[in-house]
Amino acid sequence: MSPTFDYAPAPESRDIARLQPSYQIFVDGAFRDGTGDAVKSINPADEEPLAEVTEAGPSDVDDAVRAARRAFEGPWSAMSGAERGKYLFRIARAIQERSRELAVLESLDNGKPIKESRDVDVPLAAAHFFYYAGWADKLAYAGYGPDPRPIGVCGQVIPWNFPLLMAAWKLAPALACGNTAVLKPAETTPLSALVLAEIIAEADLPPGVVNVLAGGPAVGQAIVAHDGIDKIAFTGSTEVGKIIQRTVAGTGKKLTLELGGKAANIVFEDAPLDQAVEGIVNGIFFNQGQVCCAGSRLLVQESIEDELITALQRRLATLRVGHPLDKNTDVGAINSAAQLARIRELSEVGEAEGARRWSPPCELPDRGFWFAPTLFTGVSQASRIAQEEIFGPVLSVLTFRTPDEAVAKANNTPYGLSAGVWTEKGSRILSMANRLRAGVVWANTFNRFDPTAPFGGYKESGFGREGGRHGLAGYLDV
Amino acid sequence: VTRVSAPATSELARDDATLRRFLHGLPGVDQVGAEARAASLATRSIKTTSKAWAIDTAIGMVDLTTLEGSDTPGKVRSLCAKAVRPDPSDPSVPPVAAVCVYPDLVATAVDALNGASVQVASVATAFPSGRASLPTKLRDVRDAVAAGATEIDMVIDRGAFLAGRWLQVFEEIVATKAECGDAHLKVILETGELATLDNVRRASWLALLAGADFIKTSTGKISPAATPPVALVMLEAVRDFASANGDIVGGRIGDLRGVKLAGGIRAAKEAVRYLVMVNEVAGEEWLTPKLFRFGASSLLNDLLLQRHKLATGAYDGPDYVTVD
Numbered sequence: 178m179s180p181t182f183d184y185a186p187a188p189e190s191r192d193i194a195r196l197q198p199s200y201q202i203f204v205d206g207a208f209r210d211g212t213g214d215a216v217k218s219i220n221p222a223d224e225e226p227l228a229e230v231t232e233a234g235p236s237d238v239d240d241a242v243r244a245a246r247r248a249f250e251g252p253w254s255a256m257s258g259a260e261r262g263k264y265l266f267r268i269a270r271a272i273q274e275r276s277r278e279l280a281v282l283e284s285l286d287n288g289k290p291i292k293e294s295r296d297v298d299v300p301l302a303a304a305h306f307f308y309y310a311g312w313a314d315k316l317a318y319a320g321y322g323p324d325p326r327p328i329g330v331c332g333q334v335i336p337w338n339f340p341l342l343m344a345a346w347k348l349a350p351a352l353a354c355g356n357t358a359v360l361k362p363a364e365t366t367p368l369s370a371l372v373l374a375e376i377i378a379e380a381d382l383p384p385g386v387v388n389v390l391a392g393g394p395a396v397g398q399a400i401v402a403h404d405g406i407d408k409i410a411f412t413g414s415t416e417v418g419k420i421i422q423r424t425v426a427g428t429g430k431k432l433t434l435e436l437g438g439k440a441a442n443i444v445f446e447d448a449p450l451d452q453a454v455e456g457i458v459n460g461i462f463f464n465q466g467q468v469c470c471a472g473s474r475l476l477v478q479e480s481i482e483d484e485l486i487t488a489l490q491r492r493l494a495t496l497r498v499g500h501p502l503d504k505n506t507d508v509g510a511i512n513s514a515a516q517l518a519r520i521r522e523l524s525e526v527g528e529a530e531g532a533r534r535w536s537p538p539c540e541l542p543d544r545g546f547w548f549a550p551t552l553f554t555g556v557s558q559a560s561r562i563a564q565e566e567i568f569g570p571v572l573s574v575l576t577f578r579t580p581d582e583a584v585a586k587a588n589n590t591p592y593g594l595s596a597g598v599w600t601e602k603g604s605r606i607l608s609m610a611n612r613l614r615a616g617v618v619w620a621n622t623f624n625r626f627d628p629t630a631p632f633g634g635y636k637e638s639g640f641g642r643e644g645g646r647h648g649l650a651g652y653l654d655v
Numbered sequence: 656v657t658r659v660s661a662p663a664t665s666e667l668a669r670d671d672a673t674l675r676r677f678l679h680g681l682p683g684v685d686q687v688g689a690e691a692r693a694a695s696l697a698t699r700s701i702k703t704t705s706k707a708w709a710i711d712t713a714i715g716m717v718d719l720t721t722l723e724g725s726d727t728p729g730k731v732r733s734l735c736a737k738a739v740r741p742d743p744s745d746p747s748v749p750p751v752a753a754v755c756v757y758p759d760l761v762a763t764a765v766d767a768l769n770g771a772s773v774q775v776a777s778v779a780t781a782f783p784s785g786r787a788s789l790p791t792k793l794r795d796v797r798d799a800v801a802a803g804a805t806e807i808d809m810v811i812d813r814g815a816f817l818a819g820r821w822l823q824v825f826e827e828i829v830a831t832k833a834e835c836g837d838a839h840l841k842v843i844l845e846t847g848e849l850a851t852l853d854n855v856r857r858a859s860w861l862a863l864l865a866g867a868d869f870i871k872t873s874t875g876k877i878s879p880a881a882t883p884p885v886a887l888v889m890l891e892a893v894r895d896f897a898s899a900n901g902d903i904v905g906g907r908i909g910d911l912r913g914v915k916l917a918g919g920i921r922a923a924k925e926a927v928r929y930l931v932m933v934n935e936v937a938g939e940e941w942l943t944p945k946l947f948r949f950g951a952s953s954l955l956n957d958l959l960l961q962r963h964k965l966a967t968g969a970y971d972g973p974d975y976v977t978v979d
Contacts, residue, residue, distance in 0.1 A: 182708065182934045182942055187700035292698060451891055452688030495935045504700035601683040621685050 184497075187504040189291045194282040199229040200367065202237060202391055203374035205244035206384025211237050213392055218368055221288035222501050222510040222545040230367050233390035235399055238359070241388035242405040245330040245357040248385030254327050254355045258314035265310030265352060267380040268373075272303040272345075275376065279369055283341055284501040286368045288510030288546070289464050291502050301626055302345035305644075308628035309349035312649060316354065319646055325653040327355035328431055329407030332400040334421075335370075336413045337363035337512050338467040338568075344370045346643050347410055348387060349628075354652040356408070359388045359400055363413075365513050367391040398424070406430060410651065412469070415566075415592075415637045433641025433651040435469065435633055437566040438594030440615065441587035442472030442623060443577075446481045448599035452621065454488050457572070460597060460623035462496065462508055462550050466570040467516070469638070470595035472623050474563060476583050479576040486554060486574065493550050494537040508570060511546040520548050520569030527553045527562035532573070558586055566592070580605065584612045593635030597623045616642070664864055668829075674821035678860060684852040684888055693883035699931045703965075706927065710962045711749055712942060713926040714741060717958075718776055718915065718950045720755040722783075722875065728763045731756055733979040735767035742959050742976075751955065752944040753806055757782075758799040765803035776806035776841070780831060783845075783874035785810035789827055796834040807831070808841045808871060808915075808950075813848045816858060824858075828865035841869035841915055841948075846885045847877040855885055859892035863912055871915035875950065880918020886929060889914050890937040893946075911940060917950025923961040926954060 199215075201208040212234030217226040233241070253261070272279065279302075280294040289298070316325050331351045335343035340362055351358050362370035374389040390396055397417075401409055401424050408431040411421050415436040425432050442460045444453050460472025477485050501509035511517040528534050532553040541547040548569055556563050556573040563573050577583040587596055596615040598606050610618040616633045619625060626632070631647035633639060641651045667677055701709055719738045721730060734754055742748040753774035754764050764775045777799035781787035787795075796807055809831050815823040832840050842862040846855050862870050870889055873880035893912045914937070916929060926949060933941045941947050956976040964970050 181939055182712075182930065183705055184699065184701060185703045185705040187702045296698070448682070449685035449688060450682040452685040452692070455688055455692050504698070601685075621688060 184505045186500070188500065189281055189284075189502045189504060191281065191285065191502060193277050194285055195278055196228055196282070196285070199231070200371045200391070201231055202233050203371065203378070203387070203389040204237060204241045205388065206378065206382075208374070208378075211391065213237070213396070216364075218286055218365065220285050220545075221365075221512050222542070224544050224546075227285055228368065230371070230391045232392040233396045237390060238396060238399040238403060241359045241390055242330060242403050244385030245359050245388055246405055248383050249327075249329055249357040252383045253357055253386050256355070258316060258355075261353060261355060262310045262313035264380055264382050265306050265313060265349060268376055269303045269306035269310060271376040271380060272299065272306065272373075275372075276300070276303070279341060279372060281502065282372060283369050284509070286366045287337065287340060288501050288512050290506040290509040291504055292506065293464060298339055298342045301628070302342045305342075305345040305349045305628045309353035312350075313353040316649065316653070319649050321650065321653050321655045325354075325655060328652060328654050329356060330405060331356045331358045331408045331410060331652065332403065332406040333358055333360045334397045334400060334409070334411045334413065335360065335362055337366040338464060338469070340366040341369040341373060343412055344373055346412075350643070350648045351410075351652045352386065354649060356652050357386045359390060359406070361390050361392060361397055361400055364391075364393040401425065404428070408432070408652070410641075411435070418639060431651075433643075434639035435641070435643065436594075436637060436639040437568075438469045438471065438592045438634065438638050439474060439564065439566050439590045440470055440472050440592075440595040440597065441474045441476050441583075442597040443476045443583050443587060443599065443609065444478065444481070444485060445598075445600040445602070445605065446478040447601050449601060449621065450481070450485065450488060453485070453599040454492050456597060456599060456621070456623040457489060458492055458496070461572040462570050463624050465508055465511055465548070467512060467568050468624065470617060470624065470632075471568075472595070472597050473567060473572060474587075475572055475574045476577050476586055477574060478583075479578055482576050486552075489552065490535065490537070493552065496537065496539070496550055498539045498547070498549060499542065508550055511548050511569065514546055516568065517546040517548060520567055520571060523562055523565060523567045524551060524571055527556070527560065527571075527573070530560045530562070532556045532560060532562065558589060564590065580609065584609065588614045591637040594633075594638035595619065667864060668822065668825055671819060671822050674825060674861070675819065678821065678857040681856055681860060684856055686852050686884070689852055689884045689887055693887045693932070696932050696935060697883060697928045699928070701927050701931065707962070707965055709927045709930050710923060710958050710965065713923070713930060713949065714955065714958050714962075715749045715752060716944045716948050717751040717955050718753045718755045718917075718948050719751045719955060720875070720917070720950050720952050722755070722757060722778060726757065726760060728760065730979055731760045731763045732767040733977075735764055735773070737955070737977060737979070738773045739768065739771045741955055748959065748962065752948055755808065755950060758795060758802065758804070761799050761802035761804045774805045775803060776808055777802075777804040778808045778810075778874075780809040780827075782808070782810055783876040785812050786814075789830060792827070793830060793834045796831055800834070800836060800838050804838055806839045806841060807835050808843055810843045810845060810874060811858065811862065813845050816849070816854075816861075821861060825861055825865045828862055828867060832866040839868040840866065841871045841913075842867035843871045843874055843917075845874055845877055846872050847879045852884060852888050855888045856892055859889050860896070863892065863896045867912065869913035869915050869948070871917055871950065873918035875918035878919070881916035881920055883928070883932065886914070886916050886932060887936060890933060890941070893941070894937045911946055913946040913948065914941070915948040915950055920949055920951050921953045921957060923954070923957045926958065
């Protein structure tokens with residue numbers, strides 16, 4: 178009998194994604210070719226083209242905004258909350274019904290492992306629609322006055338790391354509150370948002386309530402600068418977020434930004450160690466670390482550093498890096514060549530700065546964009562890899578001696594999106610949560626998301642909250 | 656790797672307070688996190704060649720068990736025949752690891768197995784409750800070993816453990832181990848009565864420190880029996896024990912002890928999931944009947960049915976495997 182337990186390939190079928198040869202933009206209730214370029218969306222796991230997408234041009238943005246305005250002033254904002262809720266419930270159910278298709282499509286276009294798109298992205302996207310569908314007829318009880326009004330036409334620009342889920346985070350609360358939307362998915366991952374548009378069309382939403390425009394930065398800029406738009410919601414890099422904030426300054430547009438992060442995952446010596454190891458892994462290797470709230474800085478109490486690093490290395494050796502559609506893959510492909518280049522560059526900086534670099538033995542495929550899970554120890558607070566967001570599967574390990582030092586180091590960053598605290602001591606969890614300047618503080622867990630929980634940042638991680646009752650505020654005239 | 660750098664066993668086994676300080680110094684188990692980890696391991700998809708390997712490996716890890724008041728010598732002989740040759744029509748099916756019976760039927764099993772590679776395990780120490788005096792428990796062990804049992808499955812005194820009489824539990828295991836002689840000792844923690852995963856971890860370490868060759872989840876008489884989070888914590892215990900400081904139990908680094916899951920595991924699919932857990936939590940060194948067992952009766956039949964399905968593409972009905 179063979180002494181090893183090799184897991185045979187268990188690939189999900191690519192046919193389930195029902196890939197079309199080409200995808201069109203969705204404006205005023207109809208699919209049509211965009212007036213911009215026709216571009217190929219590629220599979221980051223093998224660099225093969227998946228489908229052609231016609232991107233929006235300036236006139237498409239105008240059309241979409243006009244359609245959204247008509248829909249807002251026409252049927253949508255006048256409709257009762259209960260009626261709007263019915264549409265949202267319908268979308269949520271359709272996402273569930275097409276969950277396998279959406280999961281495979283998402284893994285093809287983004288490079289993330291099928292187990293994540295299947296177990297996290299798609300179910301959470303449906304959950305957000307279900308959750309906000311429930312709010313649609315209860316806005317009077319949300320704490321924003323007896324009859325809170327919608328804002329109007331919302332321009333929503335979303336990133337490539339959770340393409341469908343971010344679309345759900347943006348659209349569900351906007352629609353529940355009675356707004357209409359012009360949504361732009363990221364240039365490298367437009368497909369699932371365009372299939373969501375198909376679901377929305379099949380749900381019979383009035384034309385113009387949701388418009389989906391594929392495209393690059395130029396389309397994003399056109400949306401942000403468009404004077405027919407009342408509110409901008411953006412998730413993406415801090416760099417672009419600053420440009421957006423400058424663009425909308427003085428225009429009267431409302432703005433919410435969900436930007437970068439450099440979260441500290443703080444492990445005290447009395448932590449439940451095996452679960453802390455899982456939380457660290459989930460914190461930085463979930464979605465290849467391409468998560469704005471990733472736990473990219475591990476702050477470990479110095480008395481347990483060796484033990485924790487040994488346990489972490491042993492655990493990393495069991496991570497399965499490879500084909501995103503294999504159900505046993507834990508770590509998939511990096512989304513784009515540009516992102517891979519940035520991860521490589523910062524990792525080289527880490528080495529040059531004297532940190533010790535370690536990766537488990539793993540064979541990476543020849544084609545596609547791949548980066549092995551990487552651990553840097555001996556990182557100092559002054560290192561670039563401790564300060565800058567890498568947005569990849571790279572963990573920087575720092576140590577601390579006292580809770581005060583942990584708080585000081587954790588907060589010593591321009592960002593403030595999330596943090597993790599690991600300890601068996603309840604009082605310490607509460608005191609740390611009070612002192613950490615982060616929008617989300619996870620205790621004895623990490624990267625747990627739920628539509629009922631507000632999510633958002635401090636400082637350069639942005640402002641405004643998504644999810645929960647708080648998420649309504651960004652889409653109500655309050 | 657446990658951070659608790661323990662003194663030698665003789666130091667630890669001085670009194671309840673010393674043992675308590677050691678056991679309560681072990682890292683805690685966060686139940687939500689442990690359950691999430693166990694659930695995520697269960698999503699591994701084991702297909703084709705790896706499934707075939709896993710099914711044969713699991714068959715070789717079964718302690719084929721009958722522990723009923725109504726057991727008869729005839730049933731035990733039938734069980735032994737099945738243990739040696741699980742599928743009479745297919746000699747490529749490996750034998751199971753052991754048969755597991757009450758002490759009075761050990762001699763029957765030894766006779767029926769007639770020198771085959773299958774071990775004879777016997778429950779002892781006033782199984783399943785463990786509620787008897789130590790001399791009575793030891794006499795139970797002595798009988799089973801004298802009758803030819805090569806493996807003894809003892810129960811710990813859960814009442815003593817839960818009341819904090821750690822030393823009593825420890826000393827009973829030490830005494831039972833001495834009584835076993837060359838027979839392997841499996842220590843049943845009865846995790847369904849231990850209430851928390853922290854207690855499962857402490858009981859695991861207590862048994863390992865006292866010399867258990869295996870730690871075993873359950874008697875099979877209490878529900879819940881083996882569950883994925885409990886198995887996870889016990890596998891972590893043997894893994895950490897193996898890499899802990901050599902000064903514990905005057906032992907050595909790389910002292911590999913086994914885990915036996917018993918009670919409620921009936922489906923081949925569950926068994927394969929547990930092998931995934933063994934592989935990824937303890938490590939592939941544990942994927943051997945020397946270090947991992949399933950205590951089960953009906954599991955073997957499902958493994959045989961799944962094995963046949965994999966080989967032929969067609970399911971057999973339950974009438975195509977033997978009931979005993």
